[in-house]
Amino acid sequence: MGEGETTAFPLIWTQPPPRRRGLDREKIVAAAIRVADEAGLDGLTMKAVAAGLGPYSPMALYRHVHSKEGLFDLMLDAATAEIPLPGEPGGDWRDDLRTLALETRRMTARHPWFAVLVHARPPAGPHMMRRLEFMLTVLVRQGATVGEAMTYAALIDRHVFGSALQESEEARQERRHGLDDDARLYAAIAALRELAAADGRLPHLTEWLTHPAGPTPEERFAIGLDFVLDGIAGRLP
Amino acid sequence: MGEGETTAFPLIWTQPPPRRRGLDREKIVAAAIRVADEAGLDGLTMKAVAAGLGPYSPMALYRHVHSKEGLFDLMLDAATAEIPLPGEPGGDWRDDLRTLALETRRMTARHPWFAVLVHARPPAGPHMMRRLEFMLTVLVRQGATVGEAMTYAALIDRHVFGSALQESEEARQERRHGLDDDARLYAAIAALRELAAADGRLPHLTEWLTHPAGPTPEERFAIGLDFVLDGIAGRLP
DNA sequence: CTGGGGAAGTTTATGTCGTACACGAAGAGT
DNA sequence: ACTCTTCGTGTACGACATAAACTTCCCCAG
Numbered sequence: 105m106g107e108g109e110t111t112a113f114p115l116i117w118t119q120p121p122p123r124r125r126g127l128d129r130e131k132i133v134a135a136a137i138r139v140a141d142e143a144g145l146d147g148l149t150m151k152a153v154a155a156g157l158g159p160y161s162p163m164a165l166y167r168h169v170h171s172k173e174g175l176f177d178l179m180l181d182a183a184t185a186e187i188p189l190p191g192e193p194g195g196d197w198r199d200d201l202r203t204l205a206l207e208t209r210r211m212t213a214r215h216p217w218f219a220v221l222v223h224a225r226p227p228a229g230p231h232m233m234r235r236l237e238f239m240l241t242v243l244v245r246q247g248a249t250v251g252e253a254m255t256y257a258a259l260i261d262r263h264v265f266g267s268a269l270q271e272s273e274e275a276r277q278e279r280r281h282g283l284d285d286d287a288r289l290y291a292a293i294a295a296l297r298e299l300a301a302a303d304g305r306l307p308h309l310t311e312w313l314t315h316p317a318g319p320t321p322e323e324r325f326a327i328g329l330d331f332v333l334d335g336i337a338g339r340l341p
Numbered sequence: 342m343g344e345g346e347t348t349a350f351p352l353i354w355t356q357p358p359p360r361r362r363g364l365d366r367e368k369i370v371a372a373a374i375r376v377a378d379e380a381g382l383d384g385l386t387m388k389a390v391a392a393g394l395g396p397y398s399p400m401a402l403y404r405h406v407h408s409k410e411g412l413f414d415l416m417l418d419a420a421t422a423e424i425p426l427p428g429e430p431g432g433d434w435r436d437d438l439r440t441l442a443l444e445t446r447r448m449t450a451r452h453p454w455f456a457v458l459v460h461a462r463p464p465a466g467p468h469m470m471r472r473l474e475f476m477l478t479v480l481v482r483q484g485a486t487v488g489e490a491m492t493y494a495a496l497i498d499r500h501v502f503g504s505a506l507q508e509s510e511e512a513r514q515e516r517r518h519g520l521d522d523d524a525r526l527y528a529a530i531a532a533l534r535e536l537a538a539a540d541g542r543l544p545h546l547t548e549w550l551t552h553p554a555g556p557t558p559e560e561r562f563a564i565g566l567d568f569v570l571d572g573i574a575g576r577l578p
Numbered sequence: 579c580t581g582g583g584g585a586a587g588t589t590t591a592t593g594t595c596g597t598a599c600a601c602g603a604a605g606a607g608t
Numbered sequence: 609a610c611t612c613t614t615c616g617t618g619t620a621c622g623a624c625a626t627a628a629a630c631t632t633c634c635c636c637a638g
Contacts, residue, residue, distance in 0.1 A: 125585080125586055125587090125633080126586095149623080149625085150624080151623090151624080160587075162624095163587070164587050164588075166625095166626070166627095171626085172626090223507065224510055226514060226533075228533055228536060233536075233537055234540070237542070237543045240546060244545055249555075250549045250554065250555075251549070251553075251554035251555025252555060254549055254555050258561070259561075259565045262499070262503040262504070263500075263503075265503070266499040266502075270460065270495075270499070273460050277463060299465060299470075300470055303471070306470055306471065307474075308477035308478060308487050309473060309474045312477070312488070316488075317487065318489060318492050319489075319492055324492050324496075327492065327576075331569055331572030331573075332565075334568070335565075336568075338571075362604080362614080364615080386595065387595080387596065388595085397616075400598095400618085401615075401616050401617075403596095408596085409595095409596065580636105580637100581636100583634105583635095583637105584634090585632105585634080585635100586631100586632085586633080587631085587633100588631075588632095589628105589629085589630075590627105590629085591627085592626090592628105593625095593626095594624085594625090595624080597620100597621090597622100598619105599619090599621105600617105601616105602615105602617085603616085603617100604614085604615080604616100605612105605613090605614085605615100606612085606613080607610105607611090607612085608609100
């Protein structure tokens with residue numbers, strides 16, 4: 105049959121040009137991040153990453169990242185590298201920590217998968233370690249012990265990544281159920297409200313589902329962050 | 342033809358007694374929770390749940406729960422039902438919220454998978470709704486609007502489930518890498534410390550990895566919870 | 579210039595999952 | 609006794625991660 109034979113008649117001219125060595129960790133991680141940003145963690149398969157790099161087979165990636173979990177670790181550290189990190193703490197410890205928290209939040213907004221993965225992997229990447237070291241330095245300079253500083257840093261990150269996780273999972277649900285247009289979203293809320301109203305003992309929840317009100321996500325984040333920073337301030341010597 | 346026969350020799354006695362209708366949601370959910378408690382979320386497969394119920398096929402479950410996500414929802418609500426919930430708020434709003442947070446934490450200690458799933462599913466189960474309503478009631482009685490109460494309740498839960506998530510994922514890592522005995526755990530920490538020390542710019546982190554110190558998980562939880570409750574108190578009218 | 583070793587990518591295969599579908603058998607209601 | 613419904617099974621399919629064996633190419637030592 106046709107001249108594009110791979111089986112019967114191997115004419116060199118019709119064969120695809122041999123693949124040059126084009127892959128490395130950086131490219132693979134960048135492609136994986138691109139895929140995860142666009143398709144979510146569910147869409148992050150080895151096949152999809154390979155396809156995002158060109159005509160590669162999924163197995164090609166294993167030569168460079170040796171497992172999907174390894175790829176996760178590299179993705180986490182690459183995303184963490186995007187967070188601007190001062191070389192030295194500035195004059196105001198609260199500003200230092202607040203700014204870092206806000207920048208971290210901005211990164212998680214670009215990479216919604218981050219908050220999911222960060223809870224599943226140990227934070228051993230170099231950029232993640234440097235970021236943590238910065239928080240520790242800021243707190244230790246205010247008189248905290250290293251153990252206390254670890255506790256406070258963990259509380260800040262709990263809030264940052266907790267917010268990010270909740271918001272990204274909400275967005276995921278909406279995308280999965282096609283709630284992007286207002287009509288569907290309204291219907292989904294109405295269904296929830298009916299459920300709550302049917303119980304009969306949920307007046308406040310029903311009210312909120314009828315008139316959802318309250319601070320924006322951004323304001324909610326700031327409120328919680330202030331709670332943590334105020335709390336830390338109250339415990340510094 | 343002979344009755345009961347599937348193969349060559351139709352002896353009724355060698356046939357298993359026909360399966361009676363024994364499954365229902367409750368049993369399935371209880372079995373699923375048992376499996377997840379013991380084997381973790383990775384071990385929670387339809388096959389494992391069916392096996393935990395007796396000689397059932399995995400497909401039998403679908404008659405009652407229609408999908409694995411549906412099973413997740415039922416598991417979340419069943420676990421939430423284990424949290425003691427007063428019918429009415431008591432005299433002290435802080436005590437009410439703190440007690441609920443602590444009881445919730447006790448539940449997540451029994452069911453480490455809870456914190457993972459709760460972030461992935463909408464909290465629409467009746468018990469989850471009642472629990473939320475309780476928090477809203479407590480806060481609204483102190484003068485918060487429903488919108489504010491939602492914000493504060495979310496912050497409390499963020500801390501409770503964030504702690505649980507972190508602790509359960511740490512435990513999972515340790516189990517997965519067989520760090521149950523001290524020698525291996527020590528080696529793992531040493532490896533991390535080498536990594537940190539090699540960077541050269543991570544003195545505080547290195548110090549902490551050399552002498553891990555600080556509050557116990559329980560104390561850390563209490564500290565963060567106080568931060569949130571203090572913050573709420575400062576914003577109530 | 580050459581040939582051999584190792585690295586990069588592909589093909590093929592394996593085992594595990596969730597779950598759709600069609601079937602058969604076991605009560606329940608008439 | 610007959611039918612309708614409800615429950616559980618067997619089989620099958622398509623993803624997915626990844627192991628193993630194979631092929632092709634590059635580079636460097638002689």
